[in-house]
Amino acid sequence: MKRRTFLLGCAAAGLSIGFAQAQTQNPAKLRVALLPDENASTLIQNAQPLKKYLEDTLKKEIELVVTTDYSSMIEAMRFGRIEVAYFGPLSYVLAKSKAPGIEPFAVGVSKGSPTYKSVIIALADGPVKSIADIKGKIMGYGDFASTSSHLIPRAYLARNGLVGDKDYKFANLGAHDAVARAVQSGQVQAGGLSQEIFNALVAKGTIDGKKLVVLAESDPIPNYPMVMQGNLAPELKTQITSAFIGLKDPAILKTFRAEGFVATDDKAYDILRDTAKILALDLSKFKG
Incomplete structure (x- = not known):
């Protein structure tokens, strides 16, 4: 009995130590994931200045x-499998x-x-001249988990009396740029995407802005x-937060299509949870 008690005690202690270690991770390498909303090789290439900035600032690979x-x-x-x-x-x-433990x-x-x-x-010059004209047509969305290329435009159409798979067909095309190209080529008659990405695609000449029209924002x-x-270890979290809040280089910020960063928290995103309810999307059952 004493031996069993001793072994159970050791196991409990091991679990406690393992849990404590899990709460104080400070890895030598940080894996930083970029949102896959455009071509992967382009994203990696454009983010090289960010990589160098973070390595210099955080003193980590x-x-x-x-x-x-x-x-x-x-x-x-x-x-x-990724830290940031x-x-x-x-x-x-x-x-x-x-993953309830992750922190914005x-x-x-x-x-x-x-x-x-x-x-x-x-x-x-296509058949869709107004939101109402999307009825009976094909709407292009990005990834299912995209905010501005799925959730928001889909909710916008629902508020205007158009329900997906009932009033119109839709296709999930993956990335925002794929949606823009599909609309331009006539593969779909309308599409939803980020305004920032749309403007950037026009500016780069990826799509012809003269051939497309914005129906709604x-x-x-x-x-x-x-x-x-x-x-992650508290001191590392502080360093990571400071690195992004203190980021001022326009060339690096271009990666995020942003002028800078400010602090945020989970509550700021409750509006997305509320919008999902409009579409009766059960986020907890999403099979990511």
Whole structure:
């Protein structure tokens, strides 16, 4: 009996030590994930200045990660395969529902505001001239877990009496740029995506702005959050937060389509949870 008690005591102590260690992780390498909303190789290339900045500031090796899609990014965060991630608002909410310990700590600021908008676009000379014309057509969305390329435009249409798979068909095309190209090519008759990304695609010449028209824009949406694992060592969390809040280099901030970062918390994203209810989306059952 004494031997059994001793072994159980050792096991309990081991679990306690393991738990304590899990709460004070301070790895030599930080894996930083970028939101897979555009071509992966382009994202990695454009983020090299960010990698150097973080290595110099945090004195750690930085590995940039771009997962295949939003779902795999959520799962990577859930199972501790990345330490820091740049999430879309909805993909963060989905990740938080699966990994309650993760923490948003900074949010991008654009034009002086920690918010952005979604737009619904169509071909300028196509069959869709107004939101009402989307009825009976095909609507292009990005990833299911995308805020501005799925949740917000889909909710906008619902508020205007158009329900997906009832009043119109829709196709999930993955990335925002894929949605814009699909609308321009006529593959879909309308599409939803981030206003910032749409403007950037036009500016770069990826799509022809003269061939497309913006049918509607959303109300402000809380911007993309930077998120970290909650079990990182407190001093490391402080250093990571300071690194992003103190980031001033425009060339690096361009990676995030932001002018800077300010502090944020989980409550800022309750509006996404409320919007999901409009569409009767059970976020806890999302299979990321």
